[in-house]
Amino acid sequence: MSARADELAANLDTVRRRIATACADAGRDEGEVSLVVVTKFFPATDVRILADLGVTDVGENRHQEAEAKAAECADLGLRWHFIGGLQSNKAAAVAAYADVVESVDRAKLVGPLSRGAHGRGHDVDVLLQVSLDPPGADHRSGADPADLAALAARVEEAGMLRLRGLMAVAPLGEDPATAFARLAEVRAGFVDDHPDATVLSAGMSGDLEAAIGCGATHVRVGSAVLGARPAVQ
Numbered sequence: 001m002s003a004r005a006d007e008l009a010a011n012l013d014t015v016r017r018r019i020a021t022a023c024a025d026a027g028r029d030e031g032e033v034s035l036v037v038v039t040k041f042f043p044a045t046d047v048r049i050l051a052d053l054g055v056t057d058v059g060e061n062r063h064q065e066a067e068a069k070a071a072e073c074a075d076l077g078l079r080w081h082f083i084g085g086l087q088s089n090k091a092a093a094v095a096a097y098a099d100v101v102e103s104v105d106r107a108k109l110v111g112p113l114s115r116g117a118h119g120r121g122h123d124v125d126v127l128l129q130v131s132l133d134p135p136g137a138d139h140r141s142g143a144d145p146a147d148l149a150a151l152a153a154r155v156e157e158a159g160m161l162r163l164r165g166l167m168a169v170a171p172l173g174e175d176p177a178t179a180f181a182r183l184a185e186v187r188a189g190f191v192d193d194h195p196d197a198t199v200l201s202a203g204m205s206g207d208l209e210a211a212i213g214c215g216a217t218h219v220r221v222g223s224a225v226l227g228a229r230p231a232v233q
């Protein structure tokens with residue numbers, strides 16, 4: 001193996017152990033939590049190594065980079081998760097390669113995503129991104145929890161989109177466990193209304209344990225696997 005492959009293998013092992021320990025601590029089965037490795041800013045050669053190491057799901061947050069990498073790695077059979085802020089004029093193009101779009105936070109995205117899925121001839125899984133910011137906070141991305149029901153209805157009405165659950169990012173400046181506890185409540189209400197939408201994508205390199213403790217089914221881990229991202233973005 002190359003030095004990079006050794007490094008990624010060791011990091012992946014550490015992250016998988018962290019997930020296993022967090023599941024044990026939460027009294028959950030390890031099989032309940034899937035790992036999405038966030039490969040943004042890292043080259044397709046790394047994606048290829050990760051696929052060799054058994055990674056099945058990768059996440060990207062910028063359309064152009066994601067589109068190019070997905071094309072370069074089309075032979076690997078990976079599931080591509082789009083996790084970034086989404087412009088409505090790019091949404092159809094994202095649905096042409098993403099298997100899961102995790103960052104759907106407004107109704108305006110639904111039509112273009114559905115068109116993109118139609119064009120591809122393939123269903124696309126959708127997660128609604130919910131904001132965990134306290135009311136009145138300077139808004140980061142994500143739908144207000146109060147708007148989820150209407151947004152979910154739009155996704156369900158649209159063709160070729162499958163509503164699978166929720167995604168969230170813990171806000172800066174708050175204990176992630178507190179934010180994820182709020183998310184667990186929002187999710188409980190959401191699953192009551194949408195019993196098939198049980199996916200909960202939450203937790204990153206720094207807070208995956210807290211997320212697993214609050215019911216995450218998918219963690220999105222970048223730097224703990226790939227190393228620090230370049231400072232210039």
Ligand SMILES: *Cc1c(COP(=O)(O)O)cnc(C)c1O
Nearest residue numbers: 038061083204205220221222223
């Ligand atoms: C970059 C990113 C991640 C991964 O973050 P790390 O801290 O590197 O693990 C997870 N989720 C989203 C939405 C991201 O943009």
